[in-house]
Amino acid sequence: MSAKMLSFVSVPQAQPPKRQAAERRADFNEIYEDFAREQAATQASRCSQCGVPFCSVHCPLGNNIPDWLMLTAEGRLEEAYAVSQATNTFPEICGRICPQDRLCEGNCVIEKGFESVTIGAVERYITDTAFENGWVQPAMPVEELDSSVGIIGAGPAGLAAAERLRAAGHRVHVYDRHDRVGGLLIYGIPGFKLEKDIVARRQALLEEQGVLFHLKQGIGSGKGEITLDELRRRHDAVLIATGVYKAREIGGPGSGLGGIVAALDYLTTSNRRSLGDVVPEGELDAKDRDVVVIGGGDTAMDCVRTAIRQGARSVKCLYRRDRANMPGSVREVKNAEEEGVEFVWLAAPEGFLGDGTVTGVRAQRMRLGLPDASGRQSIEPEPDGLFTIKADLVIKALGFDPEPLPEMWKADDLKVSRWGTVQVERTTFETSIPGVFAAGDIVRGASLVVWAIRDGRDAAAQIDRTIRERALSPSCVAAE
Incomplete structure (x- = not known):
């Protein structure tokens, strides 16, 4: 083992420099700076190089984290990148937006006594x-094959598949x-977490690699759209990687009032404005408004922090459980509080007030009960716990469901x-239609990038x- 490692006993955890809240409220730039070379090496050296690396075990990609931490500590950065990109198509994106406190860093073995290694920042x-x-160079193919694959969706699942298939x-x-290429990376995640030139940089590499993008191209049977059957005729295989975009609705009296909007509509409009697109003014702008965001996940955090930057008069996040049971990143909650967001814990919306346009949220105070079948504490209303929050913009951040693809695409x-969600054979990713595969959120439901x-x-x-197996099958050989 390198002599530079195991310094966690003498070196405290340090995050990269973070801009002051007053400064970052004024723009949509990323809030963290990069480590300096010496800082990165020092923080990487805190790794304990444990025999069973729980950071890797709890990383969905199985990244070889202890290896590239050791290489960074030794100053061997080109080798560190080679190890990092071997398992991760977009490490610069994951380093920015992954909830490391729930994944690799949250399972670091030194976390309890010495605070975790700052894996994401490194x-x-x-x-x-x-x-x-x-x-960083495009993964060019060693040989060109006489086969093609059509991928529906230019989000993270589609782009990761495209890079591997082209290679x-x-x-x-x-x-x-x-x-634009990127899906939710472009339109769903605000620039203060992921600046858009980071995604564009990857797009350029994919294009250099030979991946062809067909943008503004819908799938279906409408005017200008391509049917799924036509894609099957064009390509040897088709991958559905559309993600999930349908907002979950909220019921209750007044839920149809104006000024109650879906999180993705709100974030997309904000991101388009930041990208220089012309977008309508009005309902999807928080400037000088009292904003209430309903939800406790990372999308809710994106919404409250966006509203702060748009100049909202006040921003409150309404969540039915407490801080400890919130599904969103702890780090994101802290950043939001620093920027001026108020969290209203243990509160669930009962209805909405207003005449045509929302003026307030009628909420019920909740308390935590016994654990349910999943082990999570149930919630129950507090007696006489109704109260009202002033709001003229309410953002629903309750999660996403799949769009009805069989209906939209006329693919019964x-x-x-x-x-x-699209059903697949778990080991092959193939759907009920031969030669058509599916991956990402459209299969597993709304999840992490x-x-x-x-x-x-x-x-x-x-x-x-x-x-390749199909090309080598006896029927294909005989046909040749």
Whole structure:
């Protein structure tokens, strides 16, 4: 083992420099700076190089974290990047947006006594340094194959699959209904967590690799759309990687009032404005408004922090459980509080007040009860616990469900679960339609970007294997 490691007993944990709250409230730039070289090496040296690396075990990608931490501590950054990118298609993105406190860092073996290694910040530093030094190159195929794959969706799952399939030698075409590559990386995640030139930089590498993008291209039977059957005729295999975009609705009296909007609509409009697009003014702008965001996940955190930057008069986050039971990143909650967000814990909306447009949220105070079947504490209303919060913009951040793809695409033979997710054979990622595969949130439901990357890579490996086996089958050989 390197003599530079195991310094956690003498070196305290340190995060990269973070801009002051007053400064970062004024723009949508990322709030963290990169480590300096010496800081990155010092923080990486805190790794205990344990025999069973729980950081890797709890990383969806199985990243070889102790290895690239040791290489960083030794100053061998090009090798550290080579190890990092071997398992992760987009390490610079994961280093920025992964909830490390719930994954790798939250399971670091030194966490309890000495605070975890700052894995995410070092991961970001390694890849940013690699880009600066020209070490990041497209994964060009060793051989060109006479086969092509069509991918529906240019989000993280689709892009990860595209990179792996193109590296294997297949021609890859990615179809997306939006006008930019990235999916939620562009339109769902605010710039203060992920600046958009980071995504554009990866797009350029994929294009250099030979991946072809067909943007503003819907799938279906409408005007200008391509049917799923046509894609099947064009390509040897098709991968569905659309993600999930349908907002979960909220009921109760007044839920149809104006000024109650879906989180993704709100975030997309804000991101488009930051990208320089012309967007309508009004309902989806928080400037000078009293904002209430309903929900406790990372999307809710994105919404409250966006509203602060838009100049809201007040921003409150309403969540039915307490801080300890909140599904969102602890780090994001802390950043939001620093920026001026008020959290209203143990409170659930009962209805909405207003005449045509919302003026307030009628909420019920809750208390935690006994654990339910999942082990999570149930919630029950407090007696006489009704109260009202002033609001003229309410943002629903309650999660996402799949869009009804069989109906939208006129593909009745595409089987979905009772939740609307596409059903696949778990080991091959193949759907009920031969030659059509699916991966990412459209299969597992709304989840993390890092899981979408994992699914995209795994699906690509299965598609590559299927195409190669089909080419070698007796019927194909006889036909030749």
